[in-house]
Amino acid sequence: MDKFIPVCEPMLAGNELKYVTDAVATGWISSAGKYVTEFEKQFAAYSDCKYGVAVCNGTVALHLALVALGIGEGDEVIVPTFTMIASAFAVCYTGAKPVFVDADPNTWNIDVTKIEEKITPRTKAIMPVHIFGQMCDMDAIQALADKYNLLIVEDAAEAHGATWRGRKAGSCSHVGCFSFFANKNITTGEGGMVVTNDEAIYEQLKYFKNVCFPMNGVRNYLHNDIGFNYRMSNVVAAIGLAQTEKADEYKVMRIHNNKLYRHYLADVPGIRFQTVLPQAECVSWMNTIVLDPALYGHTKDELIAYLRENNVDSRLLFNGMHRQESLFRFGCDCSGEYPICDMLTENGFYLPSASSLTEDTICAICQLIKDFAQQ
Numbered sequence: 001m002d003k004f005i006p007v008c009e010p011m012l013a014g015n016e017l018k019y020v021t022d023a024v025a026t027g028w029i030s031s032a033g034k035y036v037t038e039f040e041k042q043f044a045a046y047s048d049c050k051y052g053v054a055v056c057n058g059t060v061a062l063h064l065a066l067v068a069l070g071i072g073e074g075d076e077v078i079v080p081t082f083t084m085i086a087s088a089f090a091v092c093y094t095g096a097k098p099v100f101v102d103a104d105p106n107t108w109n110i111d112v113t114k115i116e117e118k119i120t121p122r123t124k125a126i127m128p129v130h131i132f133g134q135m136c137d138m139d140a141i142q143a144l145a146d147k148y149n150l151l152i153v154e155d156a157a158e159a160h161g162a163t164w165r166g167r168k169a170g171s172c173s174h175v176g177c178f179s180f181f182a183n184k185n186i187t188t189g190e191g192g193m194v195v196t197n198d199e200a201i202y203e204q205l206k207y208f209k210n211v212c213f214p215m216n217g218v219r220n221y222l223h224n225d226i227g228f229n230y231r232m233s234n235v236v237a238a239i240g241l242a243q244t245e246k247a248d249e250y251k252v253m254r255i256h257n258n259k260l261y262r263h264y265l266a267d268v269p270g271i272r273f274q275t276v277l278p279q280a281e282c283v284s285w286m287n288t289i290v291l292d293p294a295l296y297g298h299t300k301d302e303l304i305a306y307l308r309e310n311n312v313d314s315r316l317l318f319n320g321m322h323r324q325e326s327l328f329r330f331g332c333d334c335s336g337e338y339p340i341c342d343m344l345t346e347n348g349f350y351l352p353s354a355s356s357l358t359e360d361t362i363c364a365i366c367q368l369i370k371d372f373a374q375q
């Protein structure tokens with residue numbers, strides 16, 4: 001490859017500069033400003049939700065959602081072990097404990113058949129994480145939530161615009177949380193949003209996000225609860241609004257790129273993609289492959305090194321939550337076996353996944369992977 005292909009770069013091809021320039025030119029650079037409200041409105045609508053609350057990143061979106069639902073010390077929240085650390089950290093910030101469930105061997109999402117055995121009288125919520133843009137089995141999760149009277153907090157950080165039986169990510173629960181980090185399908189560089197259809201939860205989200213100023217709007221500087229400053233600035237929201245206008249366009253590009261990878265790698269032995277269930281429309285945040293070294297002829301680390309020599313970047317997959325020293329020291333139960341998650345960590349990695357990738361580039365990357373298989 002002549003040019004270095006990064007694992008992901010943002011696509012800023014719409015009104016980003018125009019809106020940011022307007023925010024700066026008019027002096028509206030704090031969290032007060034029309035772009036914040038407009039971004040909240042439009043992104044919530046895009047996610048089929050009534051309300052959106054913009055925050056400064058996806059990690060605090062999760063924390064804020066849990067706080068707004070009243071989750072705290074003494075509570076337990078079911079979290080997949082195969083996820084980004086923010087899912088578990090957000091639970092810890094509230095004083096509650098994350099309880100881990102292994103991944104499904106095919107979809108790599110939380111294994112819904114293994115959730116029930118982890119439910120205790122202290123369990124307050126389930127946090128399904130829509131891994132790599134494919135929504136979890138929300139029917140099974142809803143059934144468990146109904147049976148045990150649990151809350152659902154969707155970690156939809158990787159799944160903007162994804163659907164499960166036609167229902168959008170973020171709308172299949174009490175609250176949905178998004179990240180707009182630079183590599184996500186919709187980005188503001190750093191940013192996040194919590195969406196909900198519940199007006200009471202919406203009020204709580206706004207209250208805790210803004211250091212618990214009195215809900216009646218009176219600025220008497222009396223605060224009855226410990227709150228947070230998780231506000232997003234108008235400059236950042238200006239980027240978010242422009243991105244939301246292009247959300248479906250970028251989604252189609254990501255989905256198309258994933259189809260191309262699957263097509264060009266179809267006949268390479270020992271390479272497996274995430275299985276996408278018929279109920280799900282996966283928005284393919286990251287093009288992830290899992291290698292069977294015996295069939296492929298090399299380990300994933302050897303393939304990653306070969307790609308790097310040829311100017312193609314890649315990234316390792318998550319290490320499971322059960323392997324995290326920080327969570328163990330916090331008092332989480334990290335014992336037990338999580339073989340699917342361990343297999344993914346051991347054998348999987350991401351290929352370049354920017355929305356803007358061309359078919360020629362994807363074809364060339366796949367050719368490298370094929371060539372190396374022969375060596």
Ligand SMILES: *Cc1c(COP(=O)(O)O)cnc(C)c1O
Nearest residue numbers: 057058059084086157158179181
């Ligand atoms: C990216 C991501 C987050 C965190 O988002 P930040 O904006 O980086 O804080 C949380 N959960 C998952 C599953 C993610 O992929």
